Amino acid sequence: MKAGDLPIVFLSLDEPWADSYFADLRRNFPKALRVQGVLGLDACHKAAAKAAGTRWFVTVDCDTLVQPEFAEVEIPEEFLTDTCRIEWSSRNGVNGLSYGNGSVKCWPARLVERMRTHEAAPSGQRSIDHDIGKARAQGATGQRILLPGMYSTTHPAQTPFHAFRCGFREGARLASGGDVLRVGKGFSERLPSWHRQRVTVWGSLGRHAPNGIWVLYGARLGVLMAQLGDWDVTLINDYRWFGALWEDMVAPRFAGVSAVCPMTGFRWDVGRVEDEARGLARRLQEELAFTVPEVEADASRFIVGHIYENRSPSMMDIVxxxxxxxxxxxxxxxxxxxxxxxxxxxxxxSSHNNLARMHHLERSAVPDTAKALYHYERAVELEDRFAPWHLANFLSEREPGRDPSQIAMLKDLSRARGFDPDAAGQQPA
Incomplete structure (x- = not known):
C-alpha cells in the first residue's frame, strides 16, 4: 500500500499559520482532512480517526510541510497491523534534528480508539507521550515503527509563544525520559543517550532562526522545571496551562520594543530573553552538572545546515x-x-547483546557460537546491563570448566548495572 492511498488528517489547535499550511497540504493531497481546535493530544487523535473512518490513516501536525513525494512511499505489508504505529522522521527547521517530534505518522484506528494517553491516561499513570508501548485502558498496546526516508519539515517557531511552548514541552519531556525523575546532578547520566543528545541540541541550536531564542529559552526552562521544580511534568499536556503561563508570567516579563511578531503583534525585549536564556544555561551547569553549549547565530546556522537525517539505531534495535x-x-x-x-x-x-542472544539461543538462521561470544563481550564493554548475566550463562554452558568466580563476577556486574533475574519481578531480556 502507498501512503497516498490513506486518508491524511491535518491537526491544528491555535496556530495562526495553520490555514496556509493546510492549504499547502491540500495542494499536494487534495483529499486531506482537518481536525481543528480539539483540546488534548489523545482527544484530537481520536477525532482524526473518526474523521478518517478507515482502518489506517496518516496524521500531519499543523507546523509540518509534507513533500508531494510522500504519496508514493510504499508501506511494508507486515507493519500494517492494528498495533503498529508507523512514522517517518520530520526535519526540524530550527535545530535540524530528525526524529519523532513533528513526524508524519500512520496510525491503526483500532489502536487510537483504545489508547488512553496524555490527558486521558488512567488515574495514577503518568503520560507525557503517546506511550503506545505500554498497557493502557482496555488492553491497548502498540509498537512504534520508524521507517527510513524523510518527507517533511516541521517549523514550530513561527511566533514567540509557539516557539517557547514547543521548546519547553520537548525539554521537559526529554529530561523526564526513561527512569529520570528529579535526581539533580545525576540526571544526565541516567538519561537515555538519545534523549541526552536531543535535549542538548534543543537547548543550544537555533539562534539563527526567527524566534529561535524562544525555543532555547523554553527548552532550558523545561529541563530545569522538570528536574528541580515542585511541578507536575504532565502539565505539558495542558495547553490551557501553557496559555496562562505565557500570558501571566512569560510575556509580561519580556515585554519590550526591540522586536515584534508579525503574526500576533507581540513585542518583546530581545536582549532580556537572551540574557535570561544564558542564565538558565548557567543554572543547568551549576545545579544539574548539565552543559548546554552557547552556539551563536552564525555557528548555529552552519551546524544545522550540516545535520542530516539518520536512522536511529535504538529504533532499529527495537524493530x-x-x-x-x-x-x-x-x-x-x-x-x-x-x-x-x-x-x-x-x-x-543492546544490539550487540540481542545479536549475541540470537546466536546463543540458536534463533539465528545460522547460529555461530564465536559470534555469540564476540557480541556478548562487546555488549559488556559497552555497559549493557543484561549482557554480563547472559555471557555468564553462555560460558557456563559452553565451558563447564570455567572458573566459577569469573561467572560470579559477571553476574555481580549485571546486578550492579540494575539487572538481576533472580530478583522478584525481573525478567530476562
Missing part, C-alpha cells in the same frame, strides 16, 4: 526485537538480524 520475538510482527529471524546489525554498526550495546 529487531519485534521480528526476533514475534511481538506485533510475524517472527522473521533474518529481518531481526538485519536490524540488529544496523545497531551494531553504530556500536549500540
Amino acid at each position: 529487531g526485537v519485534l521480528f526476533d520475538k514475534g511481538r506485533d510482527l510475524k517472527r522473521d529471524p533474518a529481518r531481526a538480524e538485519e536490524h540488529f546489525e544496523i545497531g551494531v554498526a553504530y556500536n549500540l550495546a
